[in-house]
Amino acid sequence: MTYAETLAYLYARLPMFQRIGKAAYKADLTNTHALMELTGHPERGLRCVHVAGTNGKGSTSHLIASVLQEAGYKVGLHTSPHLKDFRERFRINGEMISEAEVVRFVERYRAGFEPIEASFFEWGVALALWWFREQQVDIAVIETGMGGRLDSTNVITPEVSVITNIGWDHMDFLGTTLEAIATEKAGIIKAGVPVVVGEADGAVAEVFLNRADPLNAPITLVDQQGPLPHRSALHGEHQERNARTALAALEHLRQKGWRIEEAHIVDGFLRVVRNTGLKGRWQVLSDLPLTIADVAHNVDGLRVVKRMLECQPYEQLHIVLGMVNDKDLSLVLAELPKQATYYFCKADIPRGLDALELQKRAAAYGLHGSTYPSVGAAFEAARRAAAINDLVLVTGSVFVVAEVV
Secondary structure, three states: OOHHHHHHHHHHHOOOHHHHHHHHOOOOOHHHHHHHHHOOOOOOOOOEEEEEOOOOHHHHHHHHHHHHHHOOOOEEEEOOOOOOOHHHHEEEOOEEOOHHHHHHHHHHHHHHHOOOOOOHHHHHHHHHHHHHHHOOOOEEEEEOOOOOOOOOOOOOOOOEEEEOOOOOOOHHHHOOOHHHHHHHHHHHOOOOOOEEEOOOOHHHHHHHHHHHOOOOOOEEEOOOOOOOOOOOOOOOHHHHHHHHHHHHHHHHHHHOOOOOOHHHHHHHHHOHHHHHOOOOOOEEEEEOOEEEEOOOOOHHHHHHHHHHHHOOOOOOEEEEEOOEOOOOOHHHHHHOOOOOEEEEOOOOOOOEOOHHHHHHHHHOOOOEEEEOOOHHHHHHHHHHHOOOOOEEEEEOOHHHHHOOO
């Protein structure tokens, strides 16, 4: 098969959560264990960092990977979802997996994985681990997809586990209390493996402490009030928290013998976008008018976006907004600024929420604007309407951002 035929086969054959939602979710590791058996257990012996959390896990993963690259290591990076190209999920030293390697993997294992009936994400984890072994990476940074305990990535045994924070997202899968969600994320903590928790207090912190203690897993609760000794190319208070979390994880790697110097951290933080290809985090698309894209899609993420807007000067605010149809939007919509003109749209995926329905729900929270037949049409309308000193923001869903970056 050609690469295009291979990708079409994968999308048609394997259910993809990002596109269809709950029907693609597999709440156990049976398929992943079968895929590991099929591919010769690439998870065994892989030296890695495992990153979970509600928000910030992508940025934290990229920061850690960038520093390790600056330290001279061959670094694998597996994240999800992708924005433009499926191959964004699989990188070594910032370079995406080649089309030929994807085709080779599918042709080699297609007959074996069809009976397993794996999801798109499960299959992608197998590809990532297989490719990292094939390329003999020194270390890999592996981001969970959802949760932790039952996430397909949870077949690895890392050098250090990282949990960025706990917030309200995917409650229908992970639980309806923060403690329940934390319990699922805590499932990545392994016996004897140090764990870094970026943000947690009270009952949520107790969940992690109670999980780590019987496993003799040294636990670090990051002091998010302390000074940040190194600047990052990623802007905002939330990115400072992610940077502190990454620093704590890197310190554990140092203690295990990984050669990471201060200069590597300085350069890794400043060059994170160039080193790893990170996109969609308060990403400036153009200057006149200032146009920004951010993949925030849950209440905590949009709360951060709101704070970023408060620090950004502009005259009028134009927000291109699209969301998915399988989440409770009440808390999310309540976080969005009322003093803005909205351009409601639907991303080109089955999970996208109809623009008219989004407009109706948003109106109940004092958010007003017009609907558009596509993300592109909404984006162009916002750009045309914006004056030179206005701000255009594209947000609400990874999939909306993917259509403009």
